[in-house]
Amino acid sequence: MxxxxxxxxxxxxxxxxxxxxxxxxxxxxxxxxxxxxxxxxxxxxxxxxxxxxxxxxxxxxxxxxxxxxxxxxxxxxxxxxxxxxxxxxxxxxxxxxxxxxxxxxxxxxxxxxxxxxxxxxxxxxxxxxxxxxxxxxEAPQEGPHRTLLLGGARSGKSAEAELRLAACPEVLYVATGPVNDDDAEWNERVTAHRLRRPAWWRTAETTDLAGVLETATGAVLVDGIGTWLAAAMDEAAAWDDPALVQPLLDDLVAAWRTTRARVVAVSDEVGLSLVPATPSGRAFRDMLGQINRLLAAESEDAALVVAGRVTELA
Structure with a gap:
């Protein structure tokens, strides 16, 4: 034709x-x-x-x-x-x-x-x-292919992630954020994200991100790495000793490197913000910067989203 x-x-x-x-x-x-x-x-x-x-x-x-x-x-x-x-x-x-x-x-x-x-x-x-x-x-709908999208709060990075996978027939949306019925503002944000996604997308609310990447084969959207890291630091009791969370970071990077899925992950760019006022805040910033670097190094694509505009990172 x-x-x-x-x-x-x-x-x-x-x-x-x-x-x-x-x-x-x-x-x-x-x-x-x-x-x-x-x-x-x-x-x-x-x-x-x-x-x-x-x-x-x-x-x-x-x-x-x-x-x-x-x-x-x-x-x-x-x-x-x-x-x-x-x-x-x-x-x-x-x-x-x-x-x-x-x-x-x-x-x-x-x-x-x-x-x-x-x-x-x-x-x-x-x-x-x-x-x-x-x-x-028009890209192949299967993986392996990894994309890391970085941006500040309300930068449009989640919308960009959804846009990149919009034409895929099957998408697993991995929500790594906490479920808290007492936080009305957070739940409103979660609801807005859910309504923006196609109805046939599947959702997994889990912090076992490495496990998802090890088993998934189609398109996967991870939103996001920052909330996963906060949960990982809780799990490892690493707020006072950040080195304790390193094994979980290593597991995630290994799963990211070997996944068969087409993955788009959203993470917060921490290098442009104010220096956190507390030791735990600085520890979180440092660990998130580290995991961003490690994932970007193992990604076919990485981009920075600012005010809804996208800059591809070489």
Whole structure:
């Protein structure tokens, strides 16, 4: 199935006429414009091909026998036909990258399926950012592959981790934070994270992170290393003697190095904060800095997230 995109943008185009947002003004200043979504399939206009209307879009039959699942508009998530494996899916990946994960989960999209982003607009900052995200979503869904994402509080590092794995058909979300029914603020944060994730993701609330990495084979999101370390220091009674937690750190690094999973882990960058006022605080900072370095050294990718923007670390 040969598909040529003549335009990828939402109906108003990108940049949108008269829009003053940063995304549109950036493209306008560069003299770049993306036209509304149109395509040619095997030499024929997409709109002229036989199609079946389905919730969220169309099931399109190509002139040479292939089939494509096409989103109808920005925000649309087309439902696949029963038992159909599509040759191509043309989706609103800017708005719903997790829909690609769903299609892979139900077998409608496979490793042979061509994936295209359409209805693109100023919901994303730039064409370069779209290309960056597509690289994650088109990458092999299995491991081994390790990514460490560092950032400060509320930097967007958790959202970036979820974004990188959004198109995976199966994801195990490992929550290493404590469960405390008496802490309303913490529980609100946990609930917000849970609502942001696709409903089919599995969740494991555990501090046995090494055990998870040793047995997992699919995609794993770990959030995060800092809360795991706090639990490990409690377990080892290491607050007054940090050396006592070293065996647990060694176990984690060994499991990280040998895992078969595609892992994205979130951790706090501690090097830019104030010096903690207590010995236990300084011990925690030092141990977290150490485990960050060790995991980064064993990772294919590492990145720093600041104010929602991502810098890849060489």
């Amino acid at each position: 040969n598909i040529e995109l003549r335009g990828i943008a939402a109906p108003e185009g990108w940049p949108a006429h008269g829009c003053r947002c940063a995304s549109c003004t950036r493209l306008r200043a560069a003299g770049v414009r993306h036209e509304p979504f149109t395509a040619v399939v095997d030499g024929r206009p997409l709109d002229d091909l036989p199609r079946t209307r389905i919730p969220g879009g169309h099931d399109v039959h190509g002139p040479c026998g292939g089939r494509a699942l096409v989103a109808a508009a920005p925000g649309a998530a087309p439902e696949p036909g029963d038992g159909v494996e599509y040759d191509a899916v043309l989706l609103d990946l800017v708005g719903s990258p997790e829909h690609l994960g769903y299609l892979r989960r139900v077998g409608a999209a496979t490793s042979k399926t061509e994936v295209m982003a359409v209805h693109v607009d100023h919901r994303i900052s730039s064409p370069a950012e779209l290309e960056r995200r597509m690289a994650f979503w």
